[in-house]
Amino acid sequence: MTSPNNSNKNNSSANNETDKESSEKQNGMLAGIFERATKSGLGRKKSNPSSVESAVAKDMADIHSNPTKLRLAFLGGGSFGTAMANLAARNGCDTTLWVRNKRTVKAMAKTQTNKKYLPGYKLDDRLKYSHDLAASVKDKDIIFIAVPGLAFRETLKNIAPFISGQSIVSLTKGMEKDTFAMMSDIIKEVLPEVNFGVMSGPNLAIEIMKNMPSATVIASESEPLRHAVQAALHSAFFRVFASDDIRGVELGGALKNIYAIAMGMAAAYEVGENTKAMILTRALAEMSRFGVEEGANPLTFLGLSGVGDLYATCSSELSRNYRIGNMLGRGMSIDAAVKKLGQTAEGVNTIQQVHEKATKAGIYMPITHALYAVIYEDKAALGVALHLMEAGFRSDVEFVMAHDHSNAALTAHMKTSGSNTKSKDGDADK
Ligand SMILES: NC(=O)C1=CN([C@@H]2O[C@H](COP(=O)(O)OP(=O)(O)OC[C@H]3O[C@@H](n4cnc5c(N)ncnc54)[C@H](O)[C@@H]3O)[C@@H](O)[C@H]2O)C=CC1
Numbered sequence: 090m091t092s093p094n095n096s097n098k099n100n101s102s103a104n105n106e107t108d109k110e111s112s113e114k115q116n117g118m119l120a121g122i123f124e125r126a127t128k129s130g131l132g133r134k135k136s137n138p139s140s141v142e143s144a145v146a147k148d149m150a151d152i153h154s155n156p157t158k159l160r161l162a163f164l165g166g167g168s169f170g171t172a173m174a175n176l177a178a179r180n181g182c183d184t185t186l187w188v189r190n191k192r193t194v195k196a197m198a199k200t201q202t203n204k205k206y207l208p209g210y211k212l213d214d215r216l217k218y219s220h221d222l223a224a225s226v227k228d229k230d231i232i233f234i235a236v237p238g239l240a241f242r243e244t245l246k247n248i249a250p251f252i253s254g255q256s257i258v259s260l261t262k263g264m265e266k267d268t269f270a271m272m273s274d275i276i277k278e279v280l281p282e283v284n285f286g287v288m289s290g291p292n293l294a295i296e297i298m299k300n301m302p303s304a305t306v307i308a309s310e311s312e313p314l315r316h317a318v319q320a321a322l323h324s325a326f327f328r329v330f331a332s333d334d335i336r337g338v339e340l341g342g343a344l345k346n347i348y349a350i351a352m353g354m355a356a357a358y359e360v361g362e363n364t365k366a367m368i369l370t371r372a373l374a375e376m377s378r379f380g381v382e383e384g385a386n387p388l389t390f391l392g393l394s395g396v397g398d399l400y401a402t403c404s405s406e407l408s409r410n411y412r413i414g415n416m417l418g419r420g421m422s423i424d425a426a427v428k429k430l431g432q433t434a435e436g437v438n439t440i441q442q443v444h445e446k447a448t449k450a451g452i453y454m455p456i457t458h459a460l461y462a463v464i465y466e467d468k469a470a471l472g473v474a475l476h477l478m479e480a481g482f483r484s485d486v487e488f489v490m491a492h493d494h495s496n497a498a499l500t501a502h503m504k505t506s507g508s509n510t511k512s513k514d515g516d517a518d519k
């Protein structure tokens with residue numbers, strides 16, 4: 090006879106075995122993901138840094154101990170370029186904000202405000218303004234680029250003749266039209282020798298101008314560059330965290346725009362808090378699933394550039410993407426909403442790029458596909474939302490418990506009993 094103690098012992102040893110097996114299974118899954126992430130070449134330190142990188146790294150290390158020595162250029166005089174340039178100037182860095190329009194530059198220098206994008210916010214006295222691109226980028230340590238994604242390649246090509254060792258940091262949260270290139274891909278194509286990074290996080294420009302405590306992430310393979318960006322921008326109101334997962338950080342910033350549009354639309358339909366939480370969390374699942382396929386580390390999506398930015402943009406009317414979604418939810422056409430906004434909303438293009446890429450690559454992105462169907466295929470939002478709710482059974486966090494493909498049997502059963510579990514493109518739940 091087995092005593093209760095023995096039985097506990099047996100149970101606990103059986104449980105231990107099961108725990109061990111399941112933890113081994115999880116470790117195996119994560120090891121596979123990390124291997125793919127590192128194989129992509131992103132998020133890895135170069136074993137042989139180029140001579141340019143070594144030279145810059147040496148300077149950066151010196152500069153780290155004295156950030157005011159840094160010479161910086163910010164390209165793009167919209168709300169974000171201006172807000173970031175202002176932070177750097179306030180920290181005492183020698184900072185030039187390049188704006189393409191000569192008249193705007195004159196007005197900004199005279200009024201020390203950005204009347205169009207950040208009206209009413211006084212900029213630091215030490216911030217310099219220029220419309221001369223060559224003069225703005227020459228002899229700088231770091232060039233920050235804050236133009237919309239659709240203008241990123243053109244901007245890089247324009248500065249290429251004047252690059253001689255400067256580092257480049259993308260602040261842009263978009264994707265190139267049709268090529269699906271991220272900003273880091275474009276930097277590597279146009280300026281293959283350059284030392285670079287991407288910066289992304291929950292950074293609504295107006296809140297930064299109001300000195301509301303905020304934080305962001307600089308991702309780069311170059312540690313000196315990461316430190317230099319931290320030194321340039323860090324203040325009592327703004328913290329800069331570091332990462333070496335370039336792909337994960339920039340995908341977080343780009344993908345969250347899709348879900349900010351979805352959430353703005355949901356708000357127009359006055360959905361409840363449970364619904365908002367479901368959208369936000371399933372959005373995070375989509376983002377990390379897509380990220381892993383693109384070589385990112387899924388854990389990056391748990392950081393500021395992932396869930397942090399997703400939360401900020403999905404819950405604030407300060408987000409232009411959220412506002413676009415809200416206008417769509419109130420019955421406006423996409424063209425009318427974009428025109429009314431009059432500012433950059435990267436998500437409008439990103440939905441199209443990600444929908445196409447995920448469809449081709451067979452990545453399960455139901456919210457993105459649903460949003461695409463509403464915006465670009467004129468499907469009724471309510472019908473699409475109901476359809477989403479009918480999708481087959483899935484696991485919650487698929488890096489903890491892999492999606493159970495025995496669902497296929499269940500899906501088949503539901504189909505024969507009349508339920509429609511088909512995804513938009515006709516496949517059964519993948
Ligand atoms: N505003 C924000 O809170 C944040 C924005 N970002 C990202 O920063 C990037 C820029 O956004 P915002 O400054 O907010 O946009 P914005 O709409 O406020 O301004 C865009 C600026 O880019 C300029 N521009 C457009 N095409 C150009 C071209 N071909 N050459 C040079 N300049 C050009 C415009 O004249 C304007 O000054 C976007 O990718 C955005 O997602 C990132 C974090 C926060």
Ligand SMILES: O=C(CO)COP(=O)(O)O
Pocket residue numbers: 262290291292293294346349398401402407408409410411433434435
């Ligand atoms: O990226 C942002 C905040 O982190 C800004 O979001 P919007 O581009 O939607 O305004």
